[in-house]
Amino acid sequence: MVALSSCSVTKYVPDGKYLLNKVKLVSDDKRVHADSLKSYLRQTPNTGVFGAWKLQVNIYSLSGPDTTKRINRLLRKMGDAPEIYDSTLTIESCQQMTRALNNEGFYSAQVTYEEVYKRPKRVNVIYHIHSGEPYLLRNYRVDIEHPILRFVASDPKQSYVHSGENFSIENLDRERGLVAERMRERGYYFFEKDFISYSADSALNSRQVDVTMRLSNALQQSSDSLKDKVFSTYxxxxxxxxxxxxxxxxxxxxxxxxxxxxxxxxxxxxxxxxxxxxxxxxxxxxxxxxxxxxxxxxxxxxxxxxxxxxxxxxxxxxxxxxxxxxxxxxxxxxNKRMTFQVEAEGTYSAGDWGVEVGAGYTHRNIFRGAEALSINAKAAYEWRQAGSNAMEFGGDIALKFPTALVPFLKAEKKQRMVTSTAIKFNYNYQLRPGEYNRTIAGAGIQYRWQGRNSRFSHTLDLVEFNYVYLPWVSASFREHFMGSTSILRYSYEDHFIMRIGYSGYNSNFRASQPLRNYRVIRYNIETAGNLLQGICAAANAKKDDDGAYLVGNIRFSQYVKADFEFTYYQIFNKSHRLVYHVQLGVGYPYGNASSLPFEKRYFAGGATGVRGWAARTLGPGTYRSQGGKIDVNNQTGDINLQLNVEYRAKLFWKIHGALFVDAGNIWTIRDYEAQPGGAFKWDSFYKEIALAYGAGLRLDFDYFVFRVDYGVKLYDPSLTGSDKWRRRPTWKNDMAFHFAINYPF
The missing domain is CATH 3.10.20.310 (membrane protein fhac)
Structure with missing residues (x-):
């Protein structure tokens, strides 16, 4: 880093030329946001890390002049050449911004620039935007004889043009496009927006404009046959x-x-x-x-x-x-009918390293009706610090139909959105010597539908069955985790889950405007056991010693769970952005269950949580595991809160950096004996929110991202007194590294 920072960014700036160091836009009118005009700049400076350090230019400057050498070509490819200032491009930028302001009604606008020269060989450019008073639209009318076109163009409820607003050329052009679109929706196939024009009249010094929409001169002067075609429905x-x-x-x-x-x-x-x-x-x-x-x-x-x-x-x-x-x-x-894939990855869970391999097969058109058959299998092996090593085998099969398999639903309604129906089966076998052997089998029917432009998508799990069977549990494991006071006893007994759930996704991201701020919302709600509870109660079914109903001598789960996730992307430019993330979740067991199934409970810490903690080592509440060991079984909860802010910046080549602050924790709904301090309480939960900060590196290949995050504890709610604030963090107790694929949110 010292070598990079000491290498001059002006090394390859010729004598008599200047590096464009900074560009600033200043507007004298609150109605004109300077940031909205940045897209009209014809020259911008090299991006800087954290807004200042031009790391990519530094890397370019490390190269030598001999481009026949591989190392010099590599350094220039990884870095950015210095942006040499060109005053003609600055003048063009002023003209472009002035034209853009004119199009928004500011016909007296002027954009000037100021050059501030710095040593060595650097220049800052300041654009001064003087908008002046805008021209306003006083009267707007439609002068067209064709009755349908006149009706479409005169509808004020569907219009971009309104009296009293700025006389905007952009809005007038959008209005032409809207009218042409609505005409083509009525069968006028050959109608185009260029067949519409405007005339404008402005009284002297009034800054008010009267606008009339009429047919273009070209159309009016065209042949009768063309007019007949344009105004004929097809x-x-x-x-x-x-x-x-x-x-x-x-x-x-x-x-x-x-x-x-x-x-x-x-x-x-x-x-x-x-x-x-x-x-x-x-x-x-x-x-x-x-x-x-x-x-x-x-x-x-x-x-x-x-x-x-x-x-x-x-x-x-x-x-x-x-x-x-x-x-x-x-x-x-x-498209390709069939695809095969093989993947392998390393795993790290509760202090144990492992490896997982998987293979998948997909046939996109198995019955020539766009039905997709997917078959996946995986195997995992884990080297454990205590006890014999563990193994896991599993797989799933899914058949997806490209329509909603719903009786009596007409084809016209199905065509209003993209729908699909999936039938799924899965199986998983876990062999953990010294603890238990467990089999998990499941099946379900899922509907998915998506609105226009892919901004909204919905998933309905109409019904999903999961059966958990433990043929063997060791005596020591049974004693520690299946005693009468253990909240996890039910999770390690044979049990059955019959659930229904709904999840949704919404985003206002636009691929055509990738530098525009956007947000992503995800939400989910699910419930299980209600139908079975009603049937068992009506049939006076058998109960176990705890008073829970049994189906085939197996206890079933009953709970409700809801999750909400909000992510906002504040984009400064293509290389810099701030990401804000909020995640909330609550699960409540009732009726036939005293606790949520283990697989439905929340955990905190890890690569996508509060990154100062390893996965499953934070919470619930002020709970602290005995002996400082990872307690996977007890460090789970029913309530989840997570808050994150992350600054992301491109460093050079494919390497990106990040700075982040995380906050959050998990809690239990009830006060369980096995998790002291873990219950959620309104008057104290805010004191139990953990804080962490850190930095990360990402290797971004577009199709996947490999990242490494280094998190440090700032506030640890499991400690007491002043020790909660980790002013002098230690390597062993207060820091965590996380290796993961893709961004955390």
Whole structure:
């Protein structure tokens, strides 16, 4: 680091030239946010770590002038060349920002710049934005004779243009696009926004503008045949489906294929075998023969078809085949039918290292209806500090259908969103010598549906069964964890879970605006055992010694659980961002259960929690494990709170850095004897929130991220008095390293 910082960032700045060091935008009007104009800058400085240290330029400067040497080429590839200041680009930036302000109604705007030269060979540029008073839209009217177009364009409820607002060229252009879109949704296939224009009239020195929408001169002066075409509605007479390896083929699809399936409305053409069954293609096509053309139907069809696993991508086009009629051509490019994957990873849990290997197989079109069959298997081995080593084997099978398998649900309603139904089975066997052998088997039915633009998605676990069977438990384990006072006794007895759950996802991220701040919300609620409780109560079923109902001599779980997660991404530029994260969760056992199943309880610490603690070593509350050992079984809870703030910055090449502050803990709903100090209490829980801080490195390859985080305890609620504040943290007790894949949130 010393060598990097000492290497001059101006090493490769030629004499007489300057490194663009900083750029600042200053606005004299609160109505104009300077940050909103940054996208119009034609030259920006090299990014700096934590906003100052130009590490990537330092790395570039370590290279020598001889580019034939591999090391010099590598250093230049990993670093960034210094941004040499160009005053002509600064002038262009002023012009671009002025034009942008004009488009928002600030026609008196001026953007000037100031150069502040620093030594050695550096310059800072300050842009001064003087907006002036804006022009306002006084009156807005539509002067168009065509009744449908006049009605569409005059609807104030669906308009970007309103009297009293700034005279914005951008909003007027958006209004043209909106009107054209709504016309095309009414069957006017050849209508385009360029057929609409505006005239504007402004009284002298009034800064008020009267705007009139009318047909463009080009359209008014065009031939009658073009006008008739533009203002004629079109119906779709037929829809053709084709599968082709190259969707960019210049040949017309109907000249390539000879074998067809034709029902008079839909035609499926193929050479040997169609990609999908005709019923599946038609069911995922919102374009209906005999109905008016509609832009929305085209967009919906793209979404439905591209969501199918066997379809790599699709292309939809139309051709006028008769007056007032269009023929639709849908070309599907096939995806790979089958994929195989093998993976291996190292694990670290409760102080024990291990290795896990897995293999997976997926068939995206098993029955030629876009049904996806996936089969996965895994095996794990763990070297334990105490006792014999442990092993685990398992696998799962899932069959996913590209539709909602719901009786009596009409096809039109299914096409309103992307839906799927999955039937799942899983099996897991755990062999832990000296403790227990355990088998976990499960099955379930899951529905998923997704709204437009993928911003909303929903998952409904209609029913899920899980059976936990322990054929053998050691005497010592039974004594420590299955005694009458142990909250985990139920988790290590044979038990049955029948649950229903719903989870949702929402994000306002836009791929077209990757530098725009956005948020992600996840939420989940599930419940188990209520139906079984009702049936057992009505049938006066058998109970065990604790008064719990049994189904086939097996106790079943009964609980409700809810989770909420909120993440906000504050993006400064492509290399710097702040991420805020909040996670809340509550699980409540009742009726047939005195505690949540172990697999449904929360734990704290670890790579995605409060990173000053190793996984499963924090909480609940002020609880502290005996002898300083990791107590996986008792360090669990029913309530979870987690707060995180993380600053992320690109350092160089694929390497990113992070600084973070974490807070949180877990608590139990009830006061359990085996977890003293773990119960949640309103008057003291805030004193039991653990704090940690730290730094991390990430190796970001876009398709996956490998990260290392180093966390340090700041406030430890399990200690007493002034020891809670870790002013002098020790390596052994107050620090933790975490190795993980992908970002924590």
């Amino acid at each position: 119906i779709v007479n037929r829809v053709f489906f084709y599968s082709i390896d190259d969707a960019s083929s210049t040949k017309r699809p109907d000249t390539i294929f000879t074998d067809t399936i034709d029902d008079g409305r839909y035609v499926v053409a193929y050479s040997k075998r169609s990609l999908l069954r005709p019923k599946v293609m038609i069911g995922n096509c919102a374009i209906k023969p005999g109905e008016l053309y509609n832009d929305h139907d085209v967009e919906r069809t793209y979404e439905l078809l591209n969501s199918l696993g066997p379809v790599r991508y699709s292309n939809i086009s139309f051709r006028e085949t008769a007056p007032g009629e269009l023929t639709c051509y849908i070309v599907l490019t096939p």
